[in-house]
Amino acid sequence: xxxxxxxxxxxxxxxxxxxxxxxxxxxxxxxxxxxxxxxxxxxxxxxxxxxxxxxxxxxxxxxxxxxxxxxxxxxxxxxxxxxxxxxxxxxxxxxxxxxxxxxxxxxxxxxxxxxxxxxxxxxxxxxxxxxxxxxxxxxxxxxxxxxxxxxxxxxxxxxxxxxxxxxxxxxxxxxxxxxxxxxxxxxxxxxxxxxxxxxxxxxxxxxxxxxxxxxxxxxxxxxxxxxxxxxxxxxxxxxxxxxxxxxxxxxxxxxxxxxxxxxxxxxxxxxxxxxxxxxxxxxxxxxxxxxxxxxxxxxxxxxxxxxxxxxxxxxxxxxxxxxxxxxxxxxxxxxxxxxxxxxxxxxxxxxxxxxxxxxxxxxxxxxxxxxxxxxxxxxxxxxxxxxxxxxxxxxxxxxxxxxxxxxxxxxxxxxxxxxxxxxxxxxxxxxxxxxxxxxxxxxxxxxxxxxxxxxxxxxxxxxxxxxxxxxxxxxxxxxxxxxxxxxxxxxxxxxxxxxxxxxxxxxxxxxxxxxxxxxxxxxxxxxxxxxxxxxxxxxxxxxxxxxxxxxxxxxxxxxxxxxxxxxxxxxxxxxxxxx
RNA sequence: GGCGGUGUAGCUCAGUUGGUUAGAGCAGUGGAAUCAUAAUCCACGUGUCCGCGGUUCGAGUCCGUGCACCGCUACCA
Numbered sequence: 031x032x033x034x035x036x037x038x039x040x041x042x043x044x045x046x047x048x049x050x051x052x053x054x055x056x057x058x059x060x061x062x063x064x065x066x067x068x069x070x071x072x073x074x075x076x077x078x079x080x081x082x083x084x085x086x087x088x089x090x091x092x093x094x095x096x097x098x099x100x101x102x103x104x105x106x107x108x109x110x111x112x113x114x115x116x117x118x119x120x121x122x123x124x125x126x127x128x129x130x131x132x133x134x135x136x137x138x139x140x141x142x143x144x145x146x147x148x149x150x151x152x153x154x155x156x157x158x159x160x161x162x163x164x165x166x167x168x169x170x171x172x173x174x175x176x177x178x179x180x181x182x183x184x185x186x187x188x189x190x191x192x193x194x195x196x197x198x199x200x201x202x203x204x205x206x207x208x209x210x211x212x213x214x215x216x217x218x219x220x221x222x223x224x225x226x227x228x229x230x231x232x233x234x235x236x237x238x239x240x241x242x243x244x245x246x247x248x249x250x251x252x253x254x255x256x257x258x259x260x261x262x263x264x265x266x267x268x269x270x271x272x273x274x275x276x277x278x279x280x281x282x283x284x285x286x287x288x289x290x291x292x293x294x295x296x297x298x299x300x301x302x303x304x305x306x307x308x309x310x311x312x313x314x315x316x317x318x319x320x321x322x323x324x325x326x327x328x329x330x331x332x333x334x335x336x337x338x339x340x341x342x343x344x345x346x347x348x349x350x351x352x353x354x355x356x357x358x359x360x361x362x363x364x365x366x367x368x369x370x371x372x373x374x375x376x377x378x379x380x381x382x383x384x385x386x387x388x389x390x391x392x393x394x395x396x397x398x399x400x401x402x403x404x405x406x407x408x409x410x411x412x413x414x415x416x417x418x419x420x421x422x423x424x425x426x427x428x429x430x431x432x433x434x435x436x437x438x439x440x441x442x443x444x445x446x447x448x449x450x451x452x453x454x455x456x457x458x459x460x461x462x463x464x465x466x467x468x469x470x471x472x473x474x475x476x477x478x479x480x481x482x483x484x485x486x487x488x489x490x491x492x493x494x495x496x497x498x499x500x501x502x503x504x505x506x507x508x509x510x511x512x513x514x515x516x517x518x519x520x521x522x523x524x525x526x527x528x529x530x531x532x533x534x535x536x537x538x539x540x541x542x543x544x545x546x547x548x549x550x551x552x553x554x555x556x557x558x559x560x561x562x563x564x565x566x567x568x569x570x571x572x573x574x575x576x577x578x579x580x581x582x583x584x585x586x587x588x589x590x591x592x593x594x595x596x597x598x599x600x601x602x603x604x605x606x607x608x609x
Numbered sequence: 610g611g612c613g614g615u616g617u618a619g620c621u622c623a624g625u626u627g628g629u630u631a632g633a634g635c636a637g638u639g640g641a642a643u644c645a646u647a648a649u650c651c652a653c654g655u656g657u658c659c660g661c662g663g664u665u666c667g668a669g670u671c672c673g674u675g676c677a678c679c680g681c682u683a684c685c686a
Contacts, residue, residue: 046686047686049686089686157684159684170684170685171684172684172685187684187685189684190682197682200684248614248615251613252612253614253680255612256611256681257612257681259612260612264683265683265684289684291685291686333614334686335615335679335686336681337681337683341681350676363680364680377679393664406621411615413615413678413679413680420620420621424621424635427635428635430648431646433662434646434648436645438644439644439646439649441644442644443645447644448642453679490633490634493634494633500650501649502650503644504641504642504650507644509642509645510642586646587646589646
């Protein structure tokens with residue numbers, strides 16, 4: 031199969047649900063990897079657009095509003111604003127961060143729905159659902175609890191028992207109770223008409239689609255293949271008043287809305303449309319990003335999201351007119367939390383109080399620190415755990431001591447001994463050349479890992495570059511030759527400056543603040559890139575600084591973390607103050 | 610129960626299409642160095658590659674099977 035060539039890359043990160051604050055698990059899974067990838071692509075000068083936004087519909091938002099005595103709109107405004115701010119401060123560099131509550135989104139969603147309906151991919155059916163006569167509203171299964179018909183567990187959900195794992199029809203649940211704010215009445219089953227997406231009709235196309243992507247991660251492929259073998263029609267409407275209205279003339283459609291999971295991924299399209307209007311002033315600017323075969327669409331998600339991005343949304347897109355399907359769905363595992371008291375990893379949960387919000391983290395750490403640790407410890411192929419000691423050890427021991435210190439010792443010595451300029455290369459011997467030859471090789475190795483979505487490995491290779499450079503520095507002993515052979519010292523530091531220059535480029539996707547500071551010290555320009563592309567500022571890292579180029583006095587790029595301070599924060603975290 | 614992922618050194622991980630004595634970092638021990646953010650460098654590894662069985666001249670890698678952990682199981686978003 032010939033390698034497909036693409037002209038532009040459209041990257042999405044899962045839309046976080048605007049019913050809570052984003053936490054570190056979200057970042058490590060769906061946002062930071064996407065941002066690193068996007069920054070890398072931009073730096074290469076490729077055309078890349080990064081789209082995200084808040085997912086703002088669905089019943090849980092209405093229940094939060096009910097609980098707090100405010101409107102759903104107030105709920106989503108609060109979380110949308112806070113999350114957009116957290117992303118921005120962390121340097122998650124969206125080209126647009128949209129909202130599914132935008133009127134434009136109703137238009138996109140309805141167009142998708144109508145097209146599927148007109149082409150026979152949507153059918154009606156009647157369902158029996160729990161209904162609270164007390165609140166005069168339908169209740170999703172998760173908001174009805176009762177006694178499990180199999181094991182007698184009293185905290186069972188409407189259709190599933192958490193205790194024994196049994197699944198059953200709502201009819202079988204014993205003593206059902208509503209489980210939402212202000213209502214613990216006994217719900218009754220009531221019939222309601224709904225609309226279903228006919229997934230089985232897409233089976234062959236989905237199968238062929240999955241077959242054409244053997245390069246996807248094992249976890250994503252495994253989950254997707256599990257689904258495609260057993261596709262069922264899926265209900266895409268709900269009994270609620272909070273969501274996109276159903277574009278049908280049926281009176282039964284009133285009081286119902288399109289299911290949040292149907293409209294959320296469509297938000298990627300809406301937000302691309304809005305980006306075109308805002309940035310290009312062109313209501314057709316979005317189309318190439320979704321309809322040109324030469325567009326490479328990539329979704330970054332957590333593993334819980336795989337069925338929606340590898341099966342359901344591709345089906346929805348396949349049912350449209352000429353939309354591209356994702357070329358890759360990058361699904362991460364989960365970031366757990368290491369509990370220092372018990373010595374065990376546990377799932378982050380609000381009730382345990384062990385979550386760490388991005389907002390709290392940013393109050394205590396520079397974005398580069400958070401980005402470094404979450405990438406170095408990303409849950410790419412298995413669950414990982416956030417651990418304070420590990421954060422301290424890895425950030426201090428790797429990026430500070432190995433990379434940061436190499437940069438600092440090189441630049442300090444150069445500035446002091448060579449009048450603030452890159453020294454003359456002089457007579458380079460085999461050892462110098464070996465180091466200089468290694469640079470483009472390693473830059474390619476880092477870029478290759480990024481192209482393969484292996485962000486941990488890519489970052490490790492950055493650190494390896496620092497390690498290799500420290501070995502060189504120690505072997506050449508410029509602090510000794512300085513007193514005996516200034517030309518030799520110049521050659522050594524010339525080579526070291528080239529390493530620093532390469533590091534500046536390869537650090538940029540991971541730790542953009544440090545890279546920016548370093549580029550100013552080196553007097554170089556790291557191109558921003560963007561949707562229109564630009565010059566290749568990634569491979570420019572392979573170029574060499576010219577002798578005589580001025581250098582500014584270096585500053586510490588990665589200040590070390592204080593052990594006692596980390597211990598204090600870990601304590602605060604343990605007390606549940608980190609969310 | 611069904612399905613999927615993961616399992617390599619004390620810890621975190623890398624191991625391309627099967628190919629010599631299975632690697633790196635961290636931690637530990639000893640040493641060197643003093644340019645640098647007390648940062649660096651060198652030396653030191655008897656690992657049931659989770660177990661069992663199979664294919665093969667050859668298996669960490671492929672196949673089967675069992676175990677452990679994690680997740681999903683369609684109305685959680």
